Structure formats: structure tokens, C-alpha cells
Amino acid sequence: MYRHIPVAAPSFVGNERAYVMDCLESTWISSNGPYIERFEESFAEFCNAKHALSCCNGTVALHLALLALGVAPGDEVIVPTLTYVATANAVTYCGARPVFVDSEPETGSLDPQLLERIITERTRGIVVVHLYGHPVDMDPVLDIARKHGLFVVEDAAEAHGAEYKGRRIGSIGDIATFSFYGNKILTTGEGGMVVTNHDHVAARVRQLKGQGMDLNRRYWFPMVGYNYRMTNIEAAIGLAQLERAEWHIARRRAIANHYASRLGAIPALVFPINRPWATNVYWMVSLVLNDDVAITRDCLMERLADAGIESRPFFYPMHIMPVYQHLVPDQSFPVAERLAARGINLPSSAALSESDVDYVCDQLLRIFRMSEGICGPCTVLS
Numbered sequence: 364m365y366r367h368i369p370v371a372a373p374s375f376v377g378n379e380r381a382y383v384m385d386c387l388e389s390t391w392i393s394s395n396g397p398y399i400e401r402f403e404e405s406f407a408e409f410c411n412a413k414h415a416l417s418c419c420n421g422t423v424a425l426h427l428a429l430l431a432l433g434v435a436p437g438d439e440v441i442v443p444t445l446t447y448v449a450t451a452n453a454v455t456y457c458g459a460r461p462v463f464v465d466s467e468p469e470t471g472s473l474d475p476q477l478l479e480r481i482i483t484e485r486t487r488g489i490v491v492v493h494l495y496g497h498p499v500d501m502d503p504v505l506d507i508a509r510k511h512g513l514f515v516v517e518d519a520a521e522a523h524g525a526e527y528k529g530r531r532i533g534s535i536g537d538i539a540t541f542s543f544y545g546n547k548i549l550t551t552g553e554g555g556m557v558v559t560n561h562d563h564v565a566a567r568v569r570q571l572k573g574q575g576m577d578l579n580r581r582y583w584f585p586m587v588g589y590n591y592r593m594t595n596i597e598a599a600i601g602l603a604q605l606e607r608a609e610w611h612i613a614r615r616r617a618i619a620n621h622y623a624s625r626l627g628a629i630p631a632l633v634f635p636i637n638r639p640w641a642t643n644v645y646w647m648v649s650l651v652l653n654d655d656v657a658i659t660r661d662c663l664m665e666r667l668a669d670a671g672i673e674s675r676p677f678f679y680p681m682h683i684m685p686v687y688q689h690l691v692p693d694q695s696f697p698v699a700e701r702l703a704a705r706g707i708n709l710p711s712s713a714a715l716s717e718s719d720v721d722y723v724c725d726q727l728l729r730i731f732r733m734s735e736g737i738c739g740p741c742t743v744l745s
């Protein structure tokens with residue numbers, strides 16, 4: 364029997380269809396309309412934050428956040444090397460320079476102990492990334508930021524609803540940004556959100572995303588802004604997703620627990636650790652291949668693909684990317700490099716059934732049993 368198990372897929376289990384039809388019937392399909400405000404208000408409440416400002420994607424949310432904080436040419440902004448390219452690109456859009464930092468081995472997120480040694484007089488702030496749904500250890504990051512007068516932006520594109528020490532991600536740093544791309548925990552198709560408790564930051568983001576128009580005088584433009592707005596249709600989908608947020612998050616946590624209970628006994632596979640203070644929302648169920656196993660990650664992915672199972676490698680670190688390599692020609696980031704070579708993300712969407720997850724586990728158990736960890740021709744470690 365042929366099965367296809369996608370690594371990610373959206374689930375529409377709420378009012379998505381009704382709200383989208385309402386947009387069409389009312390003709391409010393562009394970036395004005397009642398769903399924008401409803402989605403923003405509900406999302407701010409969801410994050411326990413004062414302001415949430417919608418925009419057209421998560422990359423743009425980061426760009427708006429950095430612009431609102433005044434990042435300008437010549438500045439340096441610290442970002443983890445193990446992240447999606449958007450985090451570094453947003454810094455580059457501002458004419459600033461991303462300064463990369465290595466990961467901590469157990470969660471893969473940025474290692475706060477490495478921050479102080481890379482701060483210079485040009486450093487303006489730190490962008491942390493709540494990687495694959497597990498929150499960063501914020502307290503040490505905030506302490507260092509306070510000590511050096513730096514801002515902290517949380518790239519929460521992968522962490523809707525995650526908690527740090529019992530607090531929802533969204534208002535712990537100065538700004539948190541979210542993505543609602545189709546494979547994220549909550550989706551609007553394309554979409555993003557900037558969340559903050561600072562009134563002046565919120566006002567600046569609102570102006571910047573609306574072409575720079577004066578907030579109190581229509582068609583009056585005191586600055587060069589952008590058209591970075593979300594549409595009412597996207598917000599309608601987002602509101603429906605948000606109404607069922609607890610369902611989406613509970614599904615992901617249940618799927619992760621299911622994997623862990625079945626695969627925990629394979630010594631070759633290491634589940635990244637959950638810190639005691641973390642509520643992980645598992646954007647991806649990620650695993651890291653042990654150092655002493657003679658199957659390469661890419662070979663494992665191929666074997667899974669043969670069984671109809673999609674998977675994803677961990678992100679390539681930014682410091683080896685053709686666009687960013689020149690910034691750090693002689694530096695190595697050994698922890699991120701190791702994770703990037705050995706990390707794999709399993710199918711993680713809320714839409715997976717118990718039997719889907721069992722099937723993926725059965726296939727993994729089969730691959731490791733058959734080969735006893737040795738994968739046919741490719742016995743070279745990656």
C-alpha cells in the first residue's frame with residue numbers, strides 16, 4: 364500500500380471557510396476590513412501583549428521590527444547561525460551586518476554564553492530564534508542585553524503558543540515576530556505579525572507597513588514606508604486558526620509524545636532536550652543522529668522517502684551560505700555545523716493521524732533494525 368506522509372500541511376478545523384466566504388460576500392478582500400482588527404486584537408491577547416500588528420509575511424515582520432528599533436547601515440545585529448535565512452536577511456535589508464552566534468548542543472538554539480564576546484561598539488541588538496518550537500533561554504539573553512543597552516527581538520516564526528517559564532512567547536523581549544506561512548503552526552497562507560508592549564514601537568510599525576503614511580493625516584507621507592500589509596482574507600483565515608490554537612498546539616504536542624514513546628528506544632536517534640522551563644510547541648519534531656551511528660542523515664532521509672515519508676534536514680547554518688560566508692571567512696561554529704549535518708525533522712503537522720505517526724515509527728524501526736544502524740553503501744559519516 365502506497366502512503367504519502369507530508370512533513371507539514373495546514374489543518375482547517377474551524378471557521379476558515381465561513382470567514383473567507385464572508386470576505387468575498389462583503390467584498391472586503393484587500394487590506395481593509397473587520398478581520399484585520401479582530402485577528403490583531405485576538406493575537407495580542409493570545410500572546411499576553413499590548414499590541415499585535417499584522418503584515419504580509421514573517422520576513423517582513425522581522426524587517427519592520429528592526430526598522431522600528433532604528434537599525435541602520437553600519438550597525439551590527441547578533442543572530443544565531445542555525446536559523447532560516449529570513450532572520451539574517453532582515454538585518455541585511457536594514458543595511459546592517461548580521462553577526463552570527465553558535466548554538467547550544469542540546470536545544471540547537473543560540474548559546475547565551477557566547478554572546479558577550481561578540482558584542483562590539485556597533486552592536487545594536489540580538490535576534491533570538493525559538494527554533495522548531497522550543498523557546499530560547501531568555502533570562503540570560505535579557506540580562507546581557509540590559510547590561511549593554513541592546514534590544515532583543517524574538518523571531519517566533521516557529522513558536523506560536525510556546526511558553527518560557529510559564530509566559531507565552533510574544534512580550535518577553537522588546538518585539539516578537541511571527542510567520543503564518545502555510546507550514547507554520549498557525550497559517551494564513553502568507554502572513555506575519557509584529558507583537559510588542561511598547562506603544563512607540565507599535566505606532567512606528569503601523570506607519571512603516573502602511574507606506575509611511577501619517578497615522579493622523581491620510582495621504583500625508585513624512586517618511587519612506589512600505590506596503591507590507593496583510594489582507595482581510597488572510598486575517599480571516601488567521602482568526603479562524605487562532606480560535607482553534609489550543610487544538611493545533613495540543614495536536615503537535617501529542618504527535619511529539621507519540622514519536623518519543625515509540626522511538627525513544629533507538630539509541631541512534633536523539634530527541635533534542637526540553638528544558639524544564641520550556642513549553643515546546645513542536646513546529647517540527649526534530650531528531651539528531653548520534654555520532655557513533657554509521658548511517659548518514661541524507662541516507663536516512665532517502666530511505667524514508669522510499670517509504671513515502673517526507674522529512675527535512677535541519678537548516679544549513681548561515682555562516683556557510685554563499686550570501687553570508689564572506690562575513691565570517693575563518694570562523695567555525697562547530698555545534699551548529701554538527702546539528703545541521705545530523706539533524707532531521709519528521710512529519711509534524713497537526714493533520715497527522717495516529718496511524719500516520721505509527722507508520723513513520725514502524726519505518727524508522729525497520730530501517731534501523733535491518734541495517735543495525737549501518738546503511739548499505741554509505742557508511743561514511745556526514
Ligand SMILES: *Cc1c(COP(=O)(O)O)cnc(C)c1O
Pocket residue numbers: 420421422423446447449450492518520521542543544553554555
Ligand atoms: C518561516 C520563518 C521565517 C519567515 O517567515 P515567512 O512568513 O516565510 O517570511 C522567519 N524566521 C524563521 C525562523 C522561520 O522559520
